[in-house]
Amino acid sequence: MPALCRHCLKSFDEAPKRCPACGKARIVAHPELFDLPIAHIDCDSFYASVEKRDNPELSSQAVIVGGGTRGVVTTCCYIARISGVRSAMPMFQARKLCPDAVIIKPRMEHYASVSREIRAKMVELTPLIEPLSLDEAFLDLGGTERLHHAPPALLMARLAREIETEIGVSASVGLSHNKFLAKIASDLDKPRGFSVIGRGDTEEFLRDKPVSILWGVGAATRSALGRAGIRTLADIRRAGLSRMEDRFGASGRRLFELASGQDARRVSPDSPMKSVSNETTFNTDIADREALMGKLWHLAEKVSARMKARDLAGRTVTLKLKKADFATVTRQTRLEEPSQLADTLYRAGETLFDKLPKGQAYRLIGIGFSDLTAADGRDPAGDLLDPYAGKRATAERAKDAIRARFGADAIRNGRGWDGE
Ligand SMILES: [Mg+2]
CATH class of the missing domain: 3.30.70.270 (Reverse transcriptase/Diguanylate cyclase domain)
Structure with missing residues (x-):
């Protein structure tokens, strides 16, 4: 079986236990x-x-x-x-x-x-x-x-x-x-x-995997599939393409193809991206503002990392929420200046959130940038149009220093563990 030593990069027709050239056991064989x-x-x-x-x-x-x-x-x-x-x-x-x-x-x-x-x-x-x-x-x-x-x-x-x-x-x-x-x-x-x-071991590899291994299957899809008695990829294949399509539409076809190890998407370096967003569905509905804002911050960081990876900046921020009754709420705002920063994205999302009725329970939250441009030349380190950004950073550092000395509970602004 073809094999390769990942340490010295020698290749072999028959996989050795240890590399005869360098003596390491970092062999991959397939x-x-x-x-x-x-x-x-x-x-x-x-x-x-x-x-x-x-x-x-x-x-x-x-x-x-x-x-x-x-x-x-x-x-x-x-x-x-x-x-x-x-x-x-x-x-x-x-x-x-x-x-x-x-x-x-x-x-x-x-x-x-x-x-x-x-x-x-x-x-x-x-x-x-x-x-x-x-x-x-x-x-x-x-x-x-x-x-x-x-x-x-x-x-x-x-x-x-x-x-x-x-x-x-x-x-x-x-x-x-x-x-x-x-x-x-x-x-x-x-x-x-x-x-x-490999192609030869795809089917066996996928057979007993849970549906959560598939792209785009979060808690909500998982429970919808669960209600149809579908928990593993083998269950999807047993259901068959037409039943999956009848029940779940276009995404049913997609799930069936993935469960069968088929994925025709190309590796596309410059697929024109219109927006970059992330969302998350909760296991149980959340009404607590602090908990929702914690989720929002984490999503903003993820979106920002993807924007930076593609050297993009976005001018429009969209906040998306899904209520307990599945009704979707979206709100948009336009920034003064395109940005790729998590902090800017989060703050825009937080402002949009605070204009919504208070105390609602939500099952999903998402945030994203659209109206994208190349970020080149933009100073990624600072928001020039946000005169308070520097002050916030200083305040945050001061709080961190106190926390480091006296522990995480030293600072509370009466709003739980991360009052600002
Ligand atoms: Mg990683």
Whole structure:
């Protein structure tokens, strides 16, 4: 079976246990290893890894990147994950689970510059790169073998090695025959992973997976599928295409195709993006403003990271909410100046939210930028038109310093754990 040493990049026809050339056990073997063109690469807990790289004293400590405007976890390192910390978790809960964690405020501009270094390495391999966020991208390496005298698997192993040795953060690679499977694969073996899903093992791989593995299946779709007795991908396939379409329309067809391992979407570097947004559906409806704003901040950070990855700025902000009775509410506002900042997006969303009737329970919240332009030349670090941005940052730093000395409970403005 074809195999590759991820340490020294030697390839083999028969997979050895250890590499006979370098002695390492970092062997990846798969019957289709050298035939699969679509890769997804995803850095491991990227923001936390950059912080650890910049400050080696942190390397053996639990690191949580978060706080920001709202007190939620943006990223945490693998040590913090052992204690149960997860991204999007309120910071007070994360501190309780992992009291020794070092908490660092996100430095998005810095992460964006590290991201640009990584992107530059990808560009050497193929023009077909589709970034999903600062630390994640699809690459289509089909047809590049003649140019590079190396198959996609080797190029990706070399890319991951270079990101680790030259940039100083680790990454995980998924290799497959389409985007959907490549993205799943990159998540199978984190951190420092390299996973392959071939055409021959697609069906077996997908069979017993839960429907939540599919793109776009959140809590709401999952429970709708559950009501139809559908919990696994095998259930979807058993239901059949026509029943899925009857019951769920166009998305039924899409779910059926994905459940069958089919995904015809191309890796598109310059698909004209009209908007960038993220939304989340809750397990139970939420009426509490603070809880909703915590979710909103986390979504704003995600949207902002995607905007920065694509070097875009947006002028229109849309807030989307879905009420308990499924009625959708959207509100829009136009910014003075296009922006890509999480803080600007969040504040616009918060203002729109506060104009809505109070005390409503919602099942979904989403936020996004539209009316997009290239961000080039814009100072990503500051909002020149927001004279209070600097003051807010100073105030936030002061609060953080007090929290660091006296603990998270030292500051409360009578509105819970993250009063502003
Ligand atoms: Mg990542």
